[in-house]
Amino acid sequence: MTTAFVFGLSPWKDFIRSWLPEEKIYCQKRAISWLEFHAVWAPLIAISKSPKIYVWGYKHPHFIERFSRLSRVPLIRIEDGFIRSVALGASKAPPLSLCFDSPVLYYDPSSQSSLERILETYDFLADPTLLLRARRGMNRLIGSRLSKYNMSRDVDVRSIYGPKDRKRILVLGQVEDDMSIIKGCLRPMTNNDLVHLAVQENPGAHVIYKPHPEILHGTRIARSSPEEVRSIAQVLDHDIALADAFETIDHVYTITSLSGFEALIRGIKVTCLGMPFYAGWGLTDDRQSCLRRSARRSVEEVFAAAYLLYPKYFHPQQMTMISFEEALELLHSMKHASANP
Template sequence: MKTAFVFGLSPWKSFISSWLPHSKVFRRHKPVSWMEFHCLWVPRILISSSPEVFVWGYKHPPFVEDFCRRRKIPFIRIEDGFIRSVALGATKAPPLSLCFDSPVLYYDPSAQSQLENILQTYDFAADSALLLRARRGIERLVGTRLSKYNTSQDVKIESIYGLKDRKRILVIGQVEDDMSILKGCERRMDNNDLVRIAAQENPGAHIIYKPHPEVLYGTRAARSRPEDIKDIAQVLDQDIALADAFETIDHVYTITSLSGFEALIRGIKVTCLGMPFYAGWGLTDDRQQCPRRSAQRTVEEIFAAAYLLYPKYFDPEQKKMITFEEALELLHSMRRAAAA
C-alpha cells in the first residue's frame, strides 16, 4: 500500500481521502512551517511505504517541493476537473472530478503537464473507441447544457442581447488573481484589458463581457471595475449559463478560461491571450506560443485527452470512482434536482 501525505488542503476538502482508496492518507490542512515539516513530517515520509506527497495547486511552501525533488519522492498537484458541481468551489461543494498532475498542472505551460504530454504523444488515430466516446461526450455535454460550474438559471438570451444586427463577440471574464492566469499568461492583464483588445480588434462589433460567476456572487474579489468598460461593451450583471451566453456568438475572447474550450466544441472561433491547455494545437487564435506543442489536434482529440484520459471522477454519495459518462449523468440529475 502507498502512503499519501496531503499538505495544505482546507479542512472541508477531507473528501480527498476517498479519492486515494489504495493509500494510507495523512493530512495536514494548516500551513506547515519549515521546522514542523523537517522535524515531524520528513521522518514519517522517509520511513513510509511508497510515499507520495500531494498539494492543492501551487498552494504549498517551496521547501516541500524541494525536499521531494531531492529525495525523488512523487510530488503531485491536485486541481478541480472540467465538470465539477452544481455550485461554485468557494461554496465548499465537493467536486465530481479532480486532476492529479506532476510536475505542473494543466494550466501551467512552463513545463509539460501530463495533459500536454497526452495531447502531444497519444496515438488518437489508433483508438477509434476513444474518439467515439469523445464525440458522444461532446454531444451529451452540449445537449445537457452543462459546464464546469452549474449555478446559473437558463434565460432567453435575445431578451438580454437584443436582436443581432452585427458581429457579436463574447469576452469571458476570469478571477484575475487566479493561478490559471498567473501561470498561464506571460503578459499581465486584467479583464478590462481583454475587453479593450476585443473591441479594438473588432470595430463596430457588439462586444459582450461576461464576468466570472465567483466575482458576480462575491465569493472572489474583482481586480478591475466593469463600470470602466461599459462605454465599449455590454456588461452582463447576472450569472447567465454558458450554453445561453454562447448563442448567436461569432467569436470568443479569453485569457485562459475553460470556457474557451466550451466555445470550441460548439464551433465558435476562440482567441486566447494566454496559453490554456487547448491552445497551441492549431484550433485557436493564439497570442502566446508554446513551442513544445507541435502536434495538430482536433476538438474531439482534445476533448478525449482533457475529459476522458486526464481527470478522475468520483461519486460523492456512493463513494466510488466512476467514468466521465457516469459523472456527466450524475451532474445532470443534480442540476435538475437543484432547479426543482
C-alpha cells in the same frame, strides 16, 4: 500500500481520502512552518513505504517542493476537473472530478503536464472507440447545457443581447489573481484589458463582457471594475448560464478560461491571450506560443484527452470511481434536483 502525505488542503476537502482508497493517508490541514515540516514530517516521509506528497494546486510552501525534489519523493498536484458540481468551489461543494498531475497542472505551460503529454503523443487515430466516445461526449455536454459550474440561471438571451445585426463577440472574464492566469499568461492582463483588445480588433462589433461567476457572486475579489468598460461593451451583470451566453456568438476572447474550450466544441472561434491546455494545437487564435506543442489536434482529440483520459470522476454518494458519462448524468440529475427542490 503506498503512503500519501497531503499538505495544505482546507479541512472541508477531507473528501480527498475517498479519492485515494489504496493509499495510507496522513493529512496536515493547517499551515505548516519550515521547522515543523523538517522536524516532524520529513523524517516520517523518509521512513515510509513508497511515499508521495499531495498538494492542492500551487498552494504550498516552496520548501515542500524543494524537499520533494531533493528527496526524490513524487509531488502530485490536485485540481478540480472540467465538470465539477452544481455550485462554485467556494461554496465547499465536493467535486465530481479531480485532476492529479506532476510536475505541473494542466493550466501551467512552463513544463509538460500529463495532459499536454497525452495531447502531444497519444495515437488517437489508432483508438476510434475513444474518438467516438469523445464525439458523443461533446454532444451530450452541449445538449445537457452543463459546464464546470452549474448554478447559473437559464435565460432568454435574446432579450438581453437584443436583435443581432452585426458581428457578436463574447469576452469571458476570469478571476484575475487565479493561478491559471498567473501560470498561463506571460504578461499581466486584466479582464478590462481583454475587453479593450476585443473592441480594438473588432471595430463596429457588438462586444459582450461576461464577468466570472465567482466575481458576480462575490466569492472572489475583482481586480478590475466592469464599470470601466461599460461604455464600450455590454456587461452582463447577472450570472447567466454559459450555454445561453454562447448563443449567436461569432467569436470568443479569453485569457486562459476553460469556457474558451466550451466555445470551441460549439464551433465558435476562440482567441487566447494566454496558453490554456487547448491552445497551441492549431484550433485557436493564439497570442502566446508553446514550442513543445507541435502536434495538430482536432477538437474531438482535445476533448478525449481532457475529459476522458486525464481526470478522474467520483460518485460522492456511492463512494466509487465512475466514468465521464456517468459523472455527466449524475451532474444533470443534481442540477435538476437543485432546480426543483
